[in-house]
Amino acid sequence: MTILKPGGIIGIIGGGQLGRMLAMAAARLGLNCCIYNDEANAPAFQVTPLQATAPYDDRIMLTGFAQLCDVITFEFENLPADQLSYLATLKPLRPGVKALALLQDRLSEKRFIESLGLRTAPFAEVSRAPDARAAFAEIGGPAILKTRRLGYDGKGQAKVVSADEAAGALAGFKGASCILEGFVDFAFEASVVAARGVDGLFAAYDPPENIHENHILRRSIVPGRLTAAQSLEAKTIAKKIAEALDYVGVLAVELFVKRDGTLLVNEIAPRVHNSGHWTIEACACSQFEQHIRAVAGWPLGDPRRHANAVMENIIGAEADAWESLAKSGALHLYGKREARLGRKMGHVTRLKPKA
Amino acid sequence: MTILKPGGIIGIIGGGQLGRMLAMAAARLGLNCCIYNDEANAPAFQVTPLQATAPYDDRIMLTGFAQLCDVITFEFENLPADQLSYLATLKPLRPGVKALALLQDRLSEKRFIESLGLRTAPFAEVSRAPDARAAFAEIGGPAILKTRRLGYDGKGQAKVVSADEAAGALAGFKGASCILEGFVDFAFEASVVAARGVDGLFAAYDPPENIHENHILRRSIVPGRLTAAQSLEAKTIAKKIAEALDYVGVLAVELFVKRDGTLLVNEIAPRVHNSGHWTIEACACSQFEQHIRAVAGWPLGDPRRHANAVMENIIGAEADAWESLAKSGALHLYGKREARLGRKMGHVTRLKPKA
Numbered sequence: 001m002t003i004l005k006p007g008g009i010i011g012i013i014g015g016g017q018l019g020r021m022l023a024m025a026a027a028r029l030g031l032n033c034c035i036y037n038d039e040a041n042a043p044a045f046q047v048t049p050l051q052a053t054a055p056y057d058d059r060i061m062l063t064g065f066a067q068l069c070d071v072i073t074f075e076f077e078n079l080p081a082d083q084l085s086y087l088a089t090l091k092p093l094r095p096g097v098k099a100l101a102l103l104q105d106r107l108s109e110k111r112f113i114e115s116l117g118l119r120t121a122p123f124a125e126v127s128r129a130p131d132a133r134a135a136f137a138e139i140g141g142p143a144i145l146k147t148r149r150l151g152y153d154g155k156g157q158a159k160v161v162s163a164d165e166a167a168g169a170l171a172g173f174k175g176a177s178c179i180l181e182g183f184v185d186f187a188f189e190a191s192v193v194a195a196r197g198v199d200g201l202f203a204a205y206d207p208p209e210n211i212h213e214n215h216i217l218r219r220s221i222v223p224g225r226l227t228a229a230q231s232l233e234a235k236t237i238a239k240k241i242a243e244a245l246d247y248v249g250v251l252a253v254e255l256f257v258k259r260d261g262t263l264l265v266n267e268i269a270p271r272v273h274n275s276g277h278w279t280i281e282a283c284a285c286s287q288f289e290q291h292i293r294a295v296a297g298w299p300l301g302d303p304r305r306h307a308n309a310v311m312e313n314i315i316g317a318e319a320d321a322w323e324s325l326a327k328s329g330a331l332h333l334y335g336k337r338e339a340r341l342g343r344k345m346g347h348v349t350r351l352k353p354k355a
Numbered sequence: 356m357t358i359l360k361p362g363g364i365i366g367i368i369g370g371g372q373l374g375r376m377l378a379m380a381a382a383r384l385g386l387n388c389c390i391y392n393d394e395a396n397a398p399a400f401q402v403t404p405l406q407a408t409a410p411y412d413d414r415i416m417l418t419g420f421a422q423l424c425d426v427i428t429f430e431f432e433n434l435p436a437d438q439l440s441y442l443a444t445l446k447p448l449r450p451g452v453k454a455l456a457l458l459q460d461r462l463s464e465k466r467f468i469e470s471l472g473l474r475t476a477p478f479a480e481v482s483r484a485p486d487a488r489a490a491f492a493e494i495g496g497p498a499i500l501k502t503r504r505l506g507y508d509g510k511g512q513a514k515v516v517s518a519d520e521a522a523g524a525l526a527g528f529k530g531a532s533c534i535l536e537g538f539v540d541f542a543f544e545a546s547v548v549a550a551r552g553v554d555g556l557f558a559a560y561d562p563p564e565n566i567h568e569n570h571i572l573r574r575s576i577v578p579g580r581l582t583a584a585q586s587l588e589a590k591t592i593a594k595k596i597a598e599a600l601d602y603v604g605v606l607a608v609e610l611f612v613k614r615d616g617t618l619l620v621n622e623i624a625p626r627v628h629n630s631g632h633w634t635i636e637a638c639a640c641s642q643f644e645q646h647i648r649a650v651a652g653w654p655l656g657d658p659r660r661h662a663n664a665v666m667e668n669i670i671g672a673e674a675d676a677w678e679s680l681a682k683s684g685a686l687h688l689y690g691k692r693e694a695r696l697g698r699k700m701g702h703v704t705r706l707k708p709k710a
Contacts, residue, residue, distance in 0.1 A: 006677050006688050024379055027402045029681070030688025030701065047382045049404045284636050284685045284706050299682045306662045306706055322361050326384070327654045330639045333361050333385025346385065351639050351661055354708075 003297035006030035011069030015042025017334040018075035025288035066090035094295040099245040122182035132166040135180040186256035193276035194238035204235040250291035278309035319345035358652035361385035366424030370397025372689035373430035380643035421445035449650040454600040477537035487521040490535040541611035548631035549593035559590040605646035633664035674700035
C-alpha cells in the first residue's frame with residue numbers, strides 16, 4: 001500500500017478548477033502535484049511548476065508523467081478507460097479503474113445503485129430506435145434520454161414527452177448508446193460529498209441542498225431543507241457506495257429528495273464535486289484536502305462543519321463583477337482567461353454562524 | 356492608484372513559507388504570484404510557475420522581476436532599503452518604503468511607537484561600549500541588548516545583567532549598532548494581526564495569546580487570556596500604527612501584557628505573521644488573503660473568527676511525526692527538504708466551536 005511522504009508527488013489528470021483546488025490543497029500538506037492537461041493555459045497550471053500538456057491518449061507522455069508521480073488521481077472521470085487501465089499498471093491509481101469503469105457508463109451505474117438496494121429513477125437501456133419507443137412505453141413521460149457516456153452539466157441529455165420524441169432524441173445523439181430515465185418530480189435536489197481512505201475509514205460532509213439553473217449548479221446551501229434523518233440517510237448511502245466500490249478518495253452522490261421524503265440516487269461522481277466547494281471555508285479539512293489525504297494514503301481529516309454556508313457559482317460574464325463579489329464573501333476565481341457562456345469562472349462562499 | 360484585475364501578477368520578495376502561503380491565497384482570488392528568492396528550492400517555488408532565483412541586490416534581475424509584476428510586496432522585511440527604494444521606482448511597492456525603512460531599525464521603530472503615545476519597554480541607543488554602560492545604568496537589569504537591524508527569532512539578542520555584560524554583548528555583535536531594552540516582567544505575550552487597504556479601511560483579527568519557547572513561537576491561542584477590553588485596545592493600537600504609516604497590507608504588532616493589565620508594544624512586523632496562521636481555518640478570509648487583497652487594491656475581507664483555534668508550530672525534527680500530526684488537526688507543511696534545528700517546518704491548527 002503506497003503511502004506518500006511529505007514532498008511526494010501526486011499526478012492529477014485534468015487541469016481545470018478542480019485540479020487547481022486539489023493542487024492547492026496538496027500544497028498545504030507539503031505534497032506536490034503534477035498536472036496533466038490536454039490544453040495549454042489550464043487553470044491548474046498556475047499553481048504548480050510541475051505540468052505536462054499532451055493529448056489524453058499520448059502513451060509516451062502518460063508514461064513520463066506516471067514515472068514522475070508517486071500516485072495518480074484525476075479531476076474528471078471521463079478519461080478513456082484503456083488509458084486509465086494503462087496508467088494503473090504504472091502507478092497506484094486512486095480511485096481505481098473498477099470504480100471509474102463502472103461509473104463512466106450510466107447504465108452500469110444505475111444497475112450498480114439498484115444492486116445495493118438503493119432507490120433511483122426508473123430507467124431502461126436504449127440503443128436503437130425501437131428500444132426508445134419500447135422504453136418510453138414502459139417508463140412513461142415526461143422522461144429524459146441520456147447518453148450512457150460523457151455527459152455533464154446537462155450535455156448529452158434531452159427531455160422527451162412522447163415515444164416519437166424519444167426516438168428523435170436518440171437519432172440526435174448520433175448512434176450513442178443511451179438510457180431513458182423517468183422524470184422525477186422531486187421537492188429539491190441534494191448531494192453528499194464523502195471520502196474513504198486507504199484504511200477503509202469513511203468520512204462524510206453534511207449534505208447540502210443544491211439549486212440548479214439551466215442544468216448548471218447555481219448554489220449549494222448547508223444546512224438546506226434536508227431533515228436530520230435525511231442527512232444521515234444520505235451519508236449512509238454514500239458509505240454503502242464507497243464500500244461496494246472499494247473506493248479510495250472523495251466521491252459525490254447526487255440525490256433527489258421526493259415530496260414524500262424518500263431519497264433517490266441521481267448519479268455518482270467519482271471525484272471532488274462543485275457542491276462541496278463550501279467545505280473550503282466551513283470545515284477545517286476541505287473536500288480537496290480530504291481527497292489528497294485519501295489518495296496519498298494519509299489519515300482522513302475532520303469533515304465537521306463549523307459554520308453554515310451558501311456557495312454560489314460565478315458563471316460566464318458574472319465574473320466581471322469580481323470587485324463587488326470580493327466584498328460579499330470568500331471569493332474564488334479559477335484563473336480562466338475567457339468568460340464563455342455557461343462557463344464556471346469561480347464561486348463565492350458566504351458563511352454564517354451555526355444556529 | 357493601481358488596482359489589479361483578476362489574472363494580475365503580484366511580485367513577492369522572499370520564497371519561504373510566508374511567500375508560499377501568500378501565493379496560495381492569491382491563487383484563490385485568481386491572481387498570480389511571481390516569487391523572487393536568493394536560493395533555489397524555496398518553499399514558495401512549489402506553488403507557482405513564475406519564479407526568479409537571484410541575489411537580492413541583483414539590479415538586472417530585480418528590474419526584470421518588476422517588469423513582470425503589477426505590484427510588489429514581500430514576505431520578510433529585511434531587504435536592503437536601497438533595493439526596496441529602487442523597486443518602488445519601477446512598480447507600486449506595498450507596504451511602502453517609508454514604513455519599511457522606519458521598521459527595519461529598532462531604534463526608529465521604538466521612537467515611532469513612543470511618538471504615537473503608545474507604551475513600549477524602556478530603551479536606549481547603544482553604539483559604542485561607553486553607551487552600553489551608560490544605558491545599563493539608566494535602564495537597570497536585567498535588560499536585553501538587541502542589534503538595531505536584521506534580528507528575528509531571538510537572533511541578534513543577548514540578555515545582560517550588568518554593565519560589563521552589556522559592553523561584552525555589544526562587542527560580540529561586532530560593531531553593529533544596538534539598543535538596550537529594559538526586561539519586561541510580563542504576564543503573557545500577545546499579538547494583533549491587522550490590515551489596511553488602499554482605500555484606508557482597516558480590519559483586525561482577534562488578537563491571540565502567544566507562547567514562545569527558545570525565542571521561537573510555539574503556539575498561538577485564540578481566544579487567549581486577553582480580556583475583551585485588552586483585545587479592543589490591541590486592535591486600536593494596530594489601527595493607530597497602520598494609519599500613522601499610511602500602511603497598505605497586513606502588519607502584526609507584538610505585545611507584552613503586563614500583570615497590571617497594561618499593553619506594551621514589543622515590535623511591529625510589516626508583513627503577515629506566524630501568530631496569524633490560525634486565520635486560515637478560523638476565518639473566511641485568512642491573513643494571507645487579506646494581505647493579497649490589500650496589495651492588489653481589492654476590498655478587504657471579513658476578519659471575523661467563526662471558531663476558536665490553537666495554532667502550534669512544527670519545529671525541526673518534530674515534522675517526522677507528520678502522520679500523527681495529520682490526524683490531530685489541520686496540518687500545514689512548508690515543503691522544506693531539510694529539518695534543521697529550530698527551523699519552522701509547518702504548523703497545525705486545531706479548531707473548537709466558539710463558546
